[in-house]
Amino acid sequence: MNHPSRSPRPPAEAERLRAVFTEAAYDVTPSAVPLAAIEREGRRRRVRRRTAVLGAACGMLLVPLTVLVLREGVSAPVSGPSDRVRPPASSAGTSSPSPAAGKVRVVAPGERVEVAPDTEIWLTEDGKHWTEPGAPGPQFRSVIDGNLDLSKPGVSLQESGQAGSYFLSGIFNGKGEPARVEVSTLAGAVNGTALTLAGKPGWGVWYATVKVPASLTSDAGMPGVTRRVTVYDSAGGVIARQEFRS
Structure with a gap:
C-alpha cells in the first residue's frame, strides 16, 4: 500500500517559525554570573592548598626532631631529683x-x-x-x-x-x-x-x-x-x- 508523500513546508511558514523562536529568545534574560562567589571560592581553595602544603612540610620537619628526642631519651635519660646519684656518707671504718x-x-x-x-x-x-x-x-x-x-x-x-x-x-x-x-x-x-x-x-x-x-x-x-x-x-x-x- 503506497502512502502519499508529504510535501515540504512552504518557505513562508518556516520564516514565520524562525521569527517566533527569535522573539522568544530575546525575551529570555540570562542570570548574572556570580563573580564574587567564584572569587571567594577560588581564594578558599588556594588557602586550603597552601595550608595542606605547609602542614606536610612541618610534618616532615617534626619527624627527624621526634626521632632525635627519642634517641636522646634512650642514650642519655634525664633523671629526676630522686634518681640523682649521691656519694655515700662517710662512716667509721671507711x-x-x-x-x-x-x-x-x-x-x-x-x-x-x-x-x-x-x-x-x-x-x-x-x-x-x-x-x-x-x-x-x-x-x-x-x-x-x-x-x-x-x-x-x-x-x-x-x-x-x-x-x-x-x-x-x-x-x-x-x-x-x-x-x-x-x-x-x-x-x-x-x-x-x-x-x-x-x-x-x-x-x-x-x-x-x-x-x-x-x-x-x-x-x-x-x-x-x-x-x-x-x-x-x-x-x-x-x-x-x-x-x-x-
Missing part, C-alpha cells in the same frame, strides 16, 4: 682520700682519711686516732685527759719515717678557723694539711710529709726533722705556733 697539701678539711667523727701509704687518721670528740706502718694497732692522743693544755694555743708533734721520707702530724688548738698550716723542717718549709670536726671544737689535727736528705739527719736514733709548726686563719693571723728545734 677511708677517704687525703685532701691536697695546704688544705683544710672538715670531717665527720670516725671518718678515716688516708694521709699517707698505709697511714690513716680519724677524729672523734675525745681526740686523734691514727694507724701507721709497723704499729701494732691504732694509736690515740686524747684532748680531754689533761695531757694537752687547751687553755692556751699550742701544737703537738709526732714524727715517723724511714728512707729519708718522714710523716709529721699532731694536734693544734687555739681560737679561730684554720685556713693554712706551714711546717718548717730541716729540708725547708712545706705546706701541711688540717683536719677538723664540724662546729668549733677549738682543736684539730695537722699533718705533712717531707723528704729529708740523709746528710741532714743523725745516725743515732730517730732524728727530729721538724723546726716549727704554724697554723694560720684566713686573714693570715696565727691561731697556734710551736717551736720544736732551734
